[in-house]
Amino acid sequence: MRIAQRIKKIPPYLFAEIDKKKEAAIEKGVDIINLGIGDPDQPTPAHIIDQLTKSVRDPKTHDYPPYEGTKGFRSAIASWYLKRFQVNLNPEKEVISLIGSKEGIAHVFLAFIDPGDVSLIPDPAYPVYKTGTLFANGEPYTMPLLEENGFLPDLDSIDEDIAKKAKLMFLNYPNNPTGAIANKDYFKKVVNFARKNDLLICHDFAYSELAYGGYQAPSFLEIEGAKDVCLEFHSLSKTYNMTGWRIGFAVGSQEAISALSIIKTNVDSGIFKAIQEAGITALTGPQDHIPELINMYTQRRDVVVNGLNQLGWNIEVPKATFYIWVPTPKNMNAIDFSNYVLEKTGIILTPGIGYGKYGEGYVRIALTVDVPRLKEAIGRLKKAGITYNG
Numbered sequence: 001m002r003i004a005q006r007i008k009k010i011p012p013y014l015f016a017e018i019d020k021k022k023e024a025a026i027e028k029g030v031d032i033i034n035l036g037i038g039d040p041d042q043p044t045p046a047h048i049i050d051q052l053t054k055s056v057r058d059p060k061t062h063d064y065p066p067y068e069g070t071k072g073f074r075s076a077i078a079s080w081y082l083k084r085f086q087v088n089l090n091p092e093k094e095v096i097s098l099i100g101s102k103e104g105i106a107h108v109f110l111a112f113i114d115p116g117d118v119s120l121i122p123d124p125a126y127p128v129y130k131t132g133t134l135f136a137n138g139e140p141y142t143m144p145l146l147e148e149n150g151f152l153p154d155l156d157s158i159d160e161d162i163a164k165k166a167k168l169m170f171l172n173y174p175n176n177p178t179g180a181i182a183n184k185d186y187f188k189k190v191v192n193f194a195r196k197n198d199l200l201i202c203h204d205f206a207y208s209e210l211a212y213g214g215y216q217a218p219s220f221l222e223i224e225g226a227k228d229v230c231l232e233f234h235s236l237s238k239t240y241n242m243t244g245w246r247i248g249f250a251v252g253s254q255e256a257i258s259a260l261s262i263i264k265t266n267v268d269s270g271i272f273k274a275i276q277e278a279g280i281t282a283l284t285g286p287q288d289h290i291p292e293l294i295n296m297y298t299q300r301r302d303v304v305v306n307g308l309n310q311l312g313w314n315i316e317v318p319k320a321t322f323y324i325w326v327p328t329p330k331n332m333n334a335i336d337f338s339n340y341v342l343e344k345t346g347i348i349l350t351p352g353i354g355y356g357k358y359g360e361g362y363v364r365i366a367l368t369v370d371v372p373r374l375k376e377a378i379g380r381l382k383k384a385g386i387t388y389n390g
């Protein structure tokens with residue numbers, strides 16, 4: 001069998017080693033606390049499930065859905081955008097449904113990147129931006145996310161020739177894995193950069209609603225003129241605890257939506273209509289579970305940040321996402337530290353190197369386990385004498 005070169009280009013799965021160690025620990029009967037999972041532990045709100053069970057019984061939902069999303073779902077997205085960001089969208093031309101935002105993120109590269117074309121990709125980052133580029137036989141150019149720059153790419157340090165050559169840039173704020181946020185002034189600079197270099201900005205906004213203390217993450221499309229140069233990717237996964245349902249959407253540039261739509265019509269056949277009806281309920285129905293969710297993650301975040309800071313860390317309280325980006329102790333790289341912590345305490349952390357080379361020296365903690373388990377985790381670290389010495 002002769003497997004395609006593009007498969008061989010995909011970097012090895014860096015979490016494989018830790019997965020093996022996890023399995024071995026479970027077999028030995030270790031009580032694992034898994035802080036590695038970026039998947040909400042709470043159920044989908046009941047009113048959304050009720051809508052699905054109703055819709056699924058309606059035979060009108062059983063046929064092929066429209067490729068780009070039902071009119072109802074796309075209108076619900078446009079209404080949500082207007083209410084949440086005061087951004088007007090044409091539901092027919094500037095909105096497309098996705099089978100989870102991951103699907104759209106992976107496919108947008110096929111719509112924009114020809115062999116040898118450059119994409120500007122943050123590092124550390126959600127791995128699909130890089131693999132999406134590689135699947136399209138493009139060249140990913142790394143934009144390091146450094147703590148001293150607030151984990152924002154330094155646009156001035158991007159090589160001018162590369163910038164001119166690049167077709168597309170990916171950004172993601174609130175950010176996975178660093179928990180960083182970006183303000184509108186930064187987005188304005190990015191829009192100018194995109195205009196100057198004629199490139200598409202893809203903004204991954206999966207964590208748009210997971211923000212603390214009244215902070216509201218801005219949409220890229222709030223910036224004047226951004227709609228001409230930007231696609232924004234959204235997910236119902238984290239806001240409505242719907243990761244398994246596979247529903248998301250992209251909004252923005254009509255030209256980019258139409259290009260993505262050409263790829264998608266040839267690859268998939270849309271989202272099950274009953275799920276789209278539940279999606280309409282999610283976006284237009286009661287939203288009171290969101291402040292409850294934020295409250296829950298805030299309590300968890302504070303247990304972890306305060307707990308680690310008592311053990312010598314000096315972690316700033318993140319303003320958004322359910323991740324904490326934690327520097328590893330001196331002389332320990334991300335994999336060694338994750339392995340050491342697993343061995344000594346049964347706690348699983350995600351090594352930052354899994355998100356790119358600039359993730360080295362960090363581990364990611366996901367706040368997807370409850371407060372008693374997080375307290376137990378901090379207690380175990382303390383008992384094992386694991387502290388920060390950086």
Ligand SMILES: Cc1ncc(COP(=O)(O)O)c(C=O)c1O
Binds near residue numbers: 101176237
């Ligand atoms: C930054 C980021 N983008 C996109 C996604 C994909 O979300 P989904 O495909 O469930 O919409 C994730 C999932 O963890 C993520 O962390």
